[in-house]
Structures are given as C-alpha cells and as structure tokens.
Amino acid sequence: MSISYEQPRLYIDGQWLLGDGRRVEPVIDPATGHTLAELPHASQADLDHALAAAARAFPTWRATAPLERGSLLRHAANLLRERADAIAIQTTLEQGKPVREAKLELLASADTFDWYAEEGRRTYGRIVPGRHIGHRISVLHEPVGVVAAFAPWNFPAVTPARKIAGALASGCTLILKPSEETPNTALALARALHDAGLPAGVLNIVFGVPSEVSEYLIASPVVAKISLTGSTAVGKLVAQQAARGLKRTTLELGGHAPVIVWADADVERAADLLVAGKYRNAGQICIAPTRFYVHESRYAAFVQAFVQRVNRLQVGNGLEERHNMGPLANPRRVAAMDRLLGDAARHGARLQSGGERIDGPGFFWQPTVLSDISESALLMNEEPFGPLALINPVATLDEAITRANRLPYGLAAYAFTQDSGIRMALSRGMETGMLGINTLNVSMPEAPFGGVKESGLGSECGMEGLQAYCNTKLVSEE
Ligand code: NAD
Numbered sequence: 181m182s183i184s185y186e187q188p189r190l191y192i193d194g195q196w197l198l199g200d201g202r203r204v205e206p207v208i209d210p211a212t213g214h215t216l217a218e219l220p221h222a223s224q225a226d227l228d229h230a231l232a233a234a235a236r237a238f239p240t241w242r243a244t245a246p247l248e249r250g251s252l253l254r255h256a257a258n259l260l261r262e263r264a265d266a267i268a269i270q271t272t273l274e275q276g277k278p279v280r281e282a283k284l285e286l287l288a289s290a291d292t293f294d295w296y297a298e299e300g301r302r303t304y305g306r307i308v309p310g311r312h313i314g315h316r317i318s319v320l321h322e323p324v325g326v327v328a329a330f331a332p333w334n335f336p337a338v339t340p341a342r343k344i345a346g347a348l349a350s351g352c353t354l355i356l357k358p359s360e361e362t363p364n365t366a367l368a369l370a371r372a373l374h375d376a377g378l379p380a381g382v383l384n385i386v387f388g389v390p391s392e393v394s395e396y397l398i399a400s401p402v403v404a405k406i407s408l409t410g411s412t413a414v415g416k417l418v419a420q421q422a423a424r425g426l427k428r429t430t431l432e433l434g435g436h437a438p439v440i441v442w443a444d445a446d447v448e449r450a451a452d453l454l455v456a457g458k459y460r461n462a463g464q465i466c467i468a469p470t471r472f473y474v475h476e477s478r479y480a481a482f483v484q485a486f487v488q489r490v491n492r493l494q495v496g497n498g499l500e501e502r503h504n505m506g507p508l509a510n511p512r513r514v515a516a517m518d519r520l521l522g523d524a525a526r527h528g529a530r531l532q533s534g535g536e537r538i539d540g541p542g543f544f545w546q547p548t549v550l551s552d553i554s555e556s557a558l559l560m561n562e563e564p565f566g567p568l569a570l571i572n573p574v575a576t577l578d579e580a581i582t583r584a585n586r587l588p589y590g591l592a593a594y595a596f597t598q599d600s601g602i603r604m605a606l607s608r609g610m611e612t613g614m615l616g617i618n619t620l621n622v623s624m625p626e627a628p629f630g631g632v633k634e635s636g637l638g639s640e641c642g643m644e645g646l647q648a649y650c651n652t653k654l655v656s657e658e
Contacts, residue, residue, distance in 0.1 A: 194380025433593030
C-alpha cells in the first residue's frame with residue numbers, strides 16, 4: 181500500500197480544479213509537522229461557480245426518483261468500502277488518528293450513505309381528514325434547496341458524509357467546505373460519488389478561509405439551508421449570519437460529556453470501555469467521555485483501574501499498527517492542553533498519569549488523567565478536546581446529576597449502572613441530546629445525533645436527519 185499523499189483539489193460543477201493562480205495553504209502531517217501538499221483556496225469566482233452549479237443542478241436532482249438517488253448513494257458506499265484501506269492512509273496522514281480508526285470511520289461513512297439511500301424513500305407525507313366531504317388536506321415534504329455545509333477536521337469522513345448523504349437523499353444539492361486541515365478524506369467521498377455517476381453540480385467541494393467562505397455562502401440568496409459541525413463559538417456566529425436571511429440551520433457543536441459511574445457498576449468493564457472511548461482520536465471527539473463522576477464507594481478502585489489501562493496505551497505515528505493513539509491534529513490543541521493543565525495544577529488537581537507534551541516532531545501529548553479537580557478549574561468548564569480524563573467522587577445521585585448538568589453543553593452523557601430506578605432517573609434528569617447507559621455507542625446512522633443547550637440545534641442521522649433537509653408543505657384541496 182502506497183503512503184503518498186494525493187494532491188487535493190476543489191470539486192466544482194463536476195470538475196477537479198487546481199492552480200490558475202489560486203491562493204494555497206499547506207496541509208500539515210500532525211505526526212511529523214511536515215507539509216504534505218498545498219491546498220488550493222476557492223476564489224470568489226469559484227464560490228460563485230459552485231453556487232450557480234448547485235442552483236442549476238437542483239431542479240433535476242429534486243426531480244430524480246428517490247430510488248435512483250438511493251442507488252447512486254449505495255454505489256458510492258460500495259466504492260468507499262473497496263477503497264477504504266487507501267483512503268484511511270490519506271486520513272491518517274492529514275489528521276493523525278491511527279489507520280485502524282480511520283478505516284472504521286470510513287466504513288461508518290459508507291454505512292451512513294447506505295442508510296440515507298434507504299431512508300430517502302421514506303420522506304412520507306400524510307393525508308389529514310378534511311373539514312367536510314370533498315375537502316382534502318395533504319402534508320408534503322419537499323427538499324429545501326441548495327445547502328451550504330461546513331465540516332471539521334476531527335471526523336473528516338463521517339461529518340461530511342452525514343451532510344452529503346442527508347442533502348442528496350432528500351433531493352437537495354450541496355456546497356461543502358470541509359476542514360482545510362483534512363481535505364483528502366472529504367474529497368475521497370466526492371470521488372466515490374463522482375465515479376458512481378453523480379450529475380455535475382449536485383455536490384461541490386470548496387476550501388478557503390473558513391470565516392470568509394461561510395459568510396459569503398450563507399449570505400447568498402441561492403443558499404436555503406446551513407449545516408455546521410464545529411465549535412459552539414463558530415456555531416453562534418453562523419447562526420447569526422443565517423438568521424439575517426431566516427435560513428434553516430442544523431448545528432452540531434461542542435460538548436463536555438459527563439460520565440456517572442454508580443456504586444453497582446462493573447468498574448473493570450466500565451474502565452475498559454471508557455479508556456478506549458476517551459483516548460480514541462486522542463480525545464478530539466465532541467462526544468468523548470470527559471467529566472467522570474464516580475460514586476465515592478468505588479472511586480479509588482475506578483481511578484486505579486482507569487490509570488492501569490491508560491498506562492498501557494501506545495502513542496505514536498498512526499501509520500504504525502502498534503500505536504493506538506496518534507498525535508493531536510494541530511498545534512492549537514497542544515497549546516490548549518498546556519493552558520488547561522497549567523490552570524488545573526494551580527487549582528490543586530491531582531495528576532494520576534501523563535500531563536506533558538511528548539518530545540520530538542509532531543503534536544503528541546501524553547494520555548492524561550487528573551483526579552480531585554475543582555469545578556472552578558478551566559478544564560471542568562471549557563471543552564478540552566484532547567486526551568484528558570477528569571475524575572471526581574460524588575456521594576449522591578442528585579449531586580451527580582446536578583454536577584453533570586451544570587455546564588451550558590448538552591451533547592452526550594454516559595452512565596454505568598444496572599439499577600433500573602437509577603437508569604430511569606438518569607433518562608429523565610440528564611440535560612443531554614444523547615445518553616449512553618453501560619455503552620458509549622450513541623452514534624449510528626439510524627438514530628438522531630445532536631445536542632441541546634449550547635451543543636447545537638437539530639439532529640443529523642435518524643429520520644430527523646432527513647427531515648432537516650425538507651420543507652413541510654400543506655395542500656388544502658376542494
Ligand atoms: P474553531 O472553532 O476555529 O474551528 C472549528 C471548525 O469550524 C473548524 O473545522 C473550522 O474550519 C471551522 N470554522 C471556523 N470558523 C468558521 C466559520 N466562521 N465558518 C465556518 N466554519 C468555521 O476551532 P478549532 O481549533 O479548529 O477546533 C477546536 C474546537 O472546535 C474544539 O474545542 C471543539 O469545541 C470544536 N470542534 C468541535 C467539533 C465537533 O465535532 N462538534 C469538531 C471539531 C472542532
């Protein structure tokens with residue numbers, strides 16, 4: 181298997197574009213700090229071209245039967261599976277996660293295409309009984325139109341896949357701006373769709389300065405809907421811009437997931453799952469388990485079991501099979517770890533493992549465990565988005581729920597307990613978009629993925645994910 185990095189391009193109106201005096205920016209390998217390639221930025225003319233192409237393609241794509249749209253998505257999903265090994269290497273080079281994780285992400289993206297291919301056949305409307313005989317009330321679901329979508333670098337395959345598949349299955353056309361730091365993974369999705377026969381203009385991929393591209397696309401009268409996965413700060417900015425044109429938004433934003441480990445939990449099994457979940461993608465996951473509230477009777481045992489497993493993690497270049505944690509994706513995360521851990525030390529947190537940058541090239545950070553952390557420490561309030569586990573004891577369920585709910589975030593939350601009364605209390609009491617009980621698996625194409633409070637607006641995946649790309653139309657007939 182070759183490990184050369186492919187030249188990234190723009191994909192507009194069915195063409196792969198490069199050069200022509202466009203501005204470029206380097207794509208960096210986070211494991212080495214070396215430049216992999218120069219990424220072209222879309223000029224204003226390119227953005228206009230993409231908008232015009234998406235607008236032109238919309239009427240035909242909308243009129244294409246859902247069955248046909250679905251079969252194209254399924255064909256692309258199969259191409260992704262065939263190409264998974266090669267694409268995973270591109271992902272690891274540009275993002276850092278171990279190849280095994282990159283491949284699983286790509287296969288999950290193919291599953292997302294498949295699921296939307298099926299669900300696109302079920303944008304059912306309904307007939308409502310009329311007010312009198314001869315009166316018919318129909319409710320129809322129609323594609324919203326041209327979508328502008330923005331995806332981040334932490335899941336460079338799955339986050340674009342959700343937006344692409346949701347838009348395409350419902351009959352919308354799309355301009356996607358993936359992260360400039362991870363262009364080739366999203367381009368590989370576009371390549372699979374292109375090779376499966378996607379008509380020109382239905383999907384367009386652009387890169388540039390994120391704030392400039394998003395402001396330009398969101399302001400365009402061509403764009404009817406915005407979908408963003410990113411930070412809460414950027415989500416608020418994008419929501420303000422969308423509000424100027426009263427455009428529909430789906431926002432999947434930051435999180436700071438609490439984990440309640442209760443007195444009856446199987447501590448060893450919980451530690452197995454939680455260490456694997458915490459350090460996957462070096463902790464750069466919006467639903468990563470982060471604030472652990474452990475019943476005081478199991479606190480010492482849990483900390484010990486957790487730290488034992490963390491000390492066995494192998495950190496290094498994700499291209500090497502033996503490594504199960506790669507580098508942080510960019511130097512901004514290294515600076516954030518430094519700042520948050522310095523502040524935690526000043527707040528008296530106990531360092532149980534890690535805590536330092538790993539010397540050498542690349543952006544490596546030790547898997548880190550802190551315990552007994554004051555709620556006023558920055559990292560108990562700000563999304564760490566890195567390999568940090570924060571473990572504290574709690575005495576009562578009320579205390580655990582209150583502390584879990586105290587932040588403005590509400591994306592994912594987890595609990596480990598067999599007690600049905602406690603499970604019921606958690607299902608009712610946790611302010612969260614997704615709750616995993618004895619599992620960390622809250623992300624699958626068939627179920628809605630989204631947050632409450634400042635973690636977002638709306639859902640991706642599930643039937644909700646398709647509805648997000650549809651308008652509701654009432655037809656009242658005599
Ligand atoms: P950031 O806020 O600068 O950027 C986050 C993402 O949004 C990036 O992909 C970026 O390209 C994009 N972006 C930035 N400004 C934008 C704009 N005006 N319009 C459209 N897109 C824009 O932060 P970062 O340093 O890249 O990432 C760190 C923070 O981002 C983390 O702390 C985390 O909160 C958040 N994040 C969340 C997710 C998620 O899955 N929800 C993914 C990646 C990053």
